[in-house]
Amino acid sequence: MPATASRARNHRRLTPRAIAVASMVGTGIEWYDFFLYATSVVLVLGPLFFPTTDPLTSSLLAFSTLGVGFPVRPLAAVVLAHFGDRVGRKRTLVFSLLLMGGATVAVGLLPTYAQVGMWAPTLLVLCRCAQGFAVGGEWGGAVLLAVEHAPASRRVLYGAFPQLGTPIGLLGSSLAILLTQLMPSSAFMAWGWRVPFLCSAVLVVIGLWMRLRVHEAEEFLTVRNSGATVRRPVMEVLRRHWLAVLIGTATAFVSHAAYIITAFLPSYATTVLHVSSGSALTALITGSAVACLVALIVGQLAEKRDRRPFSVAGALLSAVWVFPAFLLVESFGAWGLMVGVTVSLAVLMIQYAVLSSLLADQFPTRVRYTGISISFQISAVLGGGLLPILASWLVKLTGGDWWPAAAMMTAAGVVTVAGSALCQDKSRTDAGAISKPALS
Secondary structure, eight states: OHHHHHHHHHHHSOOHHHHHHHHHHHHHHHHHHHHHHHHHIIIIIHHHHSOOSOHHHHHHHHHHGGGGGSTHHHHHHHHHHHHHHHTOHHHHHHHHHHHHHHHHHHHHHOOOHHHHTTHHHHHHHHHHHHHHHHHHHHHHHHHHHHHHHSOGGGHHHHHHHHHHHHHHHHHHHHHHHHHHTTSOHHHIIIIITHHHHHTHHHHHHHHHHHHHTOOOOHHHHHHHHTTOOOSSHHHHHHHHSHHHHHHHHHHHHHHHHTHIIIIIHHHHHHHTSOOOHHHHHHHHHHHHHHHHHHHHHHHHHTTTSOSHHHHHHHHHHHHHHHHHHHHHHHHHTHHHHHHHHHHHHHHHHHHHHHHHHHHHTTSOGGGHHHHHHHHHHHHIIIIIIIHHHHHHHHHHHTTSOOHHHHHHHHHHHHHHHHHHHHSOOOTTSOGGGGGSOOOO
8 A cells, every 4th residue: 555655646746847847837927926016117106106297207216116125035045045955945935936926916906106195105115025035035946946856968958947937927927017008098007007916816826736746856855864954054155155156146147137128128218218118018028938939949059068158158148239229229219129128138048048057056955045046136136136226326317328227237247257157067967966065
């Protein structure tokens, strides 16, 4: 009987490919929630929660709230990754999904400034902080579920699957807003904008069902069952792997500076150049779809190859292309925005597709969740939190010029080029060897 039960239990277990897909779906749902806020900033949240007589000022105030969710992400990386390294990746990911979904649904239920005054933006900021905490523990766990379950010959490709969650989330959130905008403008501003946020409840149920079916990877179970887990993972990471954290932070930097492309550029196009919001959303949808295709292609090409050249190439192209992207929007409006955003997301994905497996190689299994999460989330604060705020301030200061934002994206690309070159690549190393310390 025990043998029969064991065989039945093993039969029900998901394959490594199915686990990679489950990681992608769960991450896609969380990024849908996270990007839905960013996509709605200019269209809805500015006018309804930060009303002013100047539309640009209203949009910039709302846009600056994108950054408030970032300071809590390193805290989440420490807290949630602590349990991820000691207890397991699965339980931590279930918690992050529930927290993200709850915060997103709450945004859809919030009263506006006209109804409760300053309480409206205050509650909005609190919801954004909850989203930031959730995503702070999400990325590292989702990546490790895919990478640690993958066979040695598929670590890069399967590691690219949770990276697909980012463009899928962006595509889904943009499409949801675009569809609700088909209703009359008065209805959209009155209640229609809430629908995409409330729909997150359904998506969370789907994601939760998939995540509860996932089992822990043998690579992690071996560490846990042998008693090799670390009592304070964050202390070991900062003491023994601080150099890997710095390199990992630099390597992930340009992927977070991408908010200049996914949020700032569409915001600039609609508020300054008067491109329609529908055109901005269409550009994000098209760019996200192309980015998904690029991720799969790069995941295949980078398998069993040195991933550093892919990371360097993606960062370098992103640094160079950002100026033509802004010039295209300024010269050709909606069509320029379509080309600028699509190409930008495509070249960014060359770097982002290999980022997950590349960062995972820098840390041993016993502290890997903590190591990659801290690296990724510190980068998020600097590249995704501070840069959009600084870009908004400089654009306002220069009277609407876009070049400061483009210059910051270029600088972010240079930082990632340097970080990628310093990474250790273990693409030709057996999976078991990756459990050894990389940099210390």
